[in-house]
Amino acid sequence: MARANVPGVNLRELGEFGLIEAIRRRAAQAHPGWRVSIGDDAAAFVPTRGEELVATTDALVEDVHFRWRTTDPRSLGHKALAVNLSDVGAMGARPIGFLLTLGLPRRLAPKLLDRFFAGLLKLARASKCPLVGGDIVRSPAFTATVTAFGSVRAGRALLRSGARAGDRLFVTGSLGAAAAGLRLVEGRGARSAAERALVRRQIAPTPPWRAGARLVEARLSRAAIDVSDGLAQDLGHVARASGVGARVDVEKLPLARGLARAAERIGVDPLALALAGGEDYELLFTCARGAPSAAVLSRRLACRVTEIGVITAARGVTFTRAGVAFAPPSAGFQHFRSARKPSEKE
Numbered sequence: 001m002a003r004a005n006v007p008g009v010n011l012r013e014l015g016e017f018g019l020i021e022a023i024r025r026r027a028a029q030a031h032p033g034w035r036v037s038i039g040d041d042a043a044a045f046v047p048t049r050g051e052e053l054v055a056t057t058d059a060l061v062e063d064v065h066f067r068w069r070t071t072d073p074r075s076l077g078h079k080a081l082a083v084n085l086s087d088v089g090a091m092g093a094r095p096i097g098f099l100l101t102l103g104l105p106r107r108l109a110p111k112l113l114d115r116f117f118a119g120l121l122k123l124a125r126a127s128k129c130p131l132v133g134g135d136i137v138r139s140p141a142f143t144a145t146v147t148a149f150g151s152v153r154a155g156r157a158l159l160r161s162g163a164r165a166g167d168r169l170f171v172t173g174s175l176g177a178a179a180a181g182l183r184l185v186e187g188r189g190a191r192s193a194a195e196r197a198l199v200r201r202q203i204a205p206t207p208p209w210r211a212g213a214r215l216v217e218a219r220l221s222r223a224a225i226d227v228s229d230g231l232a233q234d235l236g237h238v239a240r241a242s243g244v245g246a247r248v249d250v251e252k253l254p255l256a257r258g259l260a261r262a263a264e265r266i267g268v269d270p271l272a273l274a275l276a277g278g279e280d281y282e283l284l285f286t287c288a289r290g291a292p293s294a295a296v297l298s299r300r301l302a303c304r305v306t307e308i309g310v311i312t313a314a315r316g317v318t319f320t321r322a323g324v325a326f327a328p329p330s331a332g333f334q335h336f337r338s339a340r341k342p343s344e345k346e
């Protein structure tokens with residue numbers, strides 16, 4: 001294997017155990033819950049009374065979920081944890097720690113692991129979510145699989161099945177940026193600062209992973225999902241799981257800044273990117289009718305919140321524009337999908 005500078009030395013000399021030791025030293029992060037972390041057969045966590053554990057995992061596989069041509073190791077390390085924090089947050093939980101399984105090809109670019117861990121561990125510290133164990137295997141393609149854990153008050157997790165007819169529907173942040181960014185990097189590249197910002201959203205997403213726990217702690221919501229496959233599809237999951245429907249006013253959708261211009265240049269409908277683009281990693285959630293306004297929720301969740309529609313007793317997800325029914329445009333673009341099984345998602 002070529003040079004891998006987690007500790008600044010050659011991985012062939014280090015070997016698996018040397019690499020683990022280097023990771024252990026570098027990942028050291030104080031956390032009251034973990035009694036045992038990297039270095040034993042398994043990590044040991046002391047559960048908090050009255051809380052339940054949530055667990056989630058997401059893999060990033062070279063040439064399936066990312067290409068080195070269009071991303072960098074630091075961003076990939078960040079993204080490997082960020083997408084898992086998004087799922088933990090969408091349950092209304094606070095992150096408590098994670099495991100990392102690395103699949104490493106024989107040849108690795110110099111400094112690749114060093115930069116990967118820089119991005120990964122920076123987010124780990126920012127989210128108070130320590131790396132507590134993992135595995136290292138040989139693999140023909142680079143893979144980074146994170147399994148993250150979170151903690152939430154028992155029985156209070158935000159479930160896909162928690163929406164009720166009459167609830168109001170909200171989404172954090174803005175939509176469509178990552179999908180536009182992906183089209184830009186897979187196409188002719190970003191040409192302006194605004195387009196480069198869209199690309200950043202795809203390469204290094206910043207999910208509002210604290211928002212879900214804040215909703216739970218303020219008892220403001222019972223249902224949420226993170227928008228990873230496009231708002232239309234993910235809202236469909238909530239509606240089906242809850243046995244209800246939803247109506248979205250497309251004029252209210254918070255389109256990402258610069259999306260309209262970039263979409264025009266790429267030759268795609270910005271609404272298609274916002275509704276079906278995927279990888280937004282925003283939080284879609286419901287609140288009971290008497291909940292505070294989006295402006296108040298924005299302050300309480302410390303992120304932008306937009307009210308986009310309502311949950312209906314009639315099944316199915318429908319869209320309106322200027323009060324009339326509206327058939328949303330399809331994204332017509334399935335990035336990397338040819339390399340995937342239909343069940344695989346980004």
Ligand code: ADP
Pocket residue numbers: 020023037038039040041042043100101102131132133134135136
């Ligand atoms: P075992 O053979 O018992 O599974 P390993 O040699 O695979 O043990 O791992 C030794 C220790 O190093 C374990 O605590 C494991 O969780 C940790 N570890 C291994 N790989 C990683 C990794 N990629 N990131 C963090 N910790 C790791």
Ligand code: MG
Pocket residue numbers: 134135136
């Ligand atoms: Mg092992």
